Amino acid sequence: MTEENDEAWKELSEISADPPEMRDQCSQCRRPITVCWCPGLPKTPLCPQSRIIILQHPAEVKRCLRTAPMLSLSLEQNKCLLFRGKKFPSKHEGLMEILKEENTILLYPSVDAVDINELPKVGVNGQRPYNLSMYHSSPCLSSLKACKLVQNTASSYVIRTQPAEGCLSTLESGAFSLSILENQSWYKDAMLGPLHYLCKFQLENGAVTHQSKEFLIKQKTYPKLVGKRLARQLKISSNAIHN
Numbered sequence: 001m002t003e004e005n006d007e008a009w010k011e012l013s014e015i016s017a018d019p020p021e022m023r024d025q026c027s028q029c030r031r032p033i034t035v036c037w038c039p040g041l042p043k044t045p046l047c048p049q050s051r052i053i054i055l056q057h058p059a060e061v062k063r064c065l066r067t068a069p070m071l072s073l074s075l076e077q078n079k080c081l082l083f084r085g086k087k088f089p090s091k092h093e094g095l096m097e098i099l100k101e102e103n104t105i106l107l108y109p110s111v112d113a114v115d116i117n118e119l120p121k122v123g124v125n126g127q128r129p130y131n132l133s134m135y136h137s138s139p140c141l142s143s144l145k146a147c148k149l150v151q152n153t154a155s156s157y158v159i160r161t162q163p164a165e166g167c168l169s170t171l172e173s174g175a176f177s178l179s180i181l182e183n184q185s186w187y188k189d190a191m192l193g194p195l196h197y198l199c200k201f202q203l204e205n206g207a208v209t210h211q212s213k214e215f216l217i218k219q220k221t222y223p224k225l226v227g228k229r230l231a232r233q234l235k236i237s238s239n240a241i242h243n
C-alpha cells in the first residue's frame with residue numbers, strides 16, 4: 001500500500017460516525033457562528049435597578065423584535081422579562097402582579113404618553129426603580145402611565161428597513177429608556193454593542209440597507225433552498241459586482 005493510501009485510510013478512520021452538525025450555532029444567541037453578535041455584548045451583563053418587561057405578540061416575533069435577545073443578553077437575567085401571548089396578562093405567571101405595581105410604566109406612543117425625559121429619575125426624590133413594559137398595547141394596559149421616547153436619533157439598525165421612520169428596534173428602545181430613567185448615559189453605548197457589531201459585519205459583507213435574500217443565501221441562512229443553478233448565478237453576479 002502506498003503512503004498516500006495509508007494517509008487516506010487514516011483520515012477515514014478519524015471521521016466521526018455521527019454526521020457533522022449542519023451549522024455551528026452559538027450557544028448564547030443561537031445564531032450561526034458566522035453571524036453571531038455576542039462579541040458586541042457588554043463584558044458583564046448590566047444590572048440596572050429597573051426592569052424591562054417585554055410583552056410580545058406572536059406575530060411580532062419574526063417581524064420587529066429580532067433584537068429582543070440582544071436586549072435580554074445585555075442585561076442580568078432578572079432585569080429583562082419576556083412574556084409572549086396574544087392577550088396580557090392572561091395566564092402569565094407573575095405578570096399581573098408586575099402590572100399592578102405603582103412603578104410600572106408603559107413605553108408606548110399613545111396620545112397622552114409623556115416624554116420619558118420628564119419622568120423622575122431612579123433614586124431622585126426617592127423614585128423607585130421602574131418596571132418598563134414595552135411594545136404591546138391592550139385595554140388592560142391602558143391604566144398604566146404611558147411614556148414615549150422623544151428624540152431625533154435615527155435607528156442604528158441600518159440593515160433592516162424599519163417599518164416607519166423614527167421607529168427604533170427593541171434593543172434601542174430599551175437601551176435609550178434605561179439610560180434616561182436611570183440617568184446612566186453610558187448604558188446605551190454598552191447595550192447597543194451587539195447591534196453595531198451585527199450592522200458592521202453585515203455592511204462589510206455586502207448588505208446595503210436591508211437584508212436581501214441574496215445576502216441571506218450567501219450567509220447560508222437558506223442552505224437548502226438554493227439549487228446548483230441559482231448558486232452558480234449568485235456566484236456569477238457577485239463576481240460581476242466585485243470585478
Ligand SMILES: [Zn+2]
Nearest residue numbers: 026029036038
Ligand atoms: Zn452568539
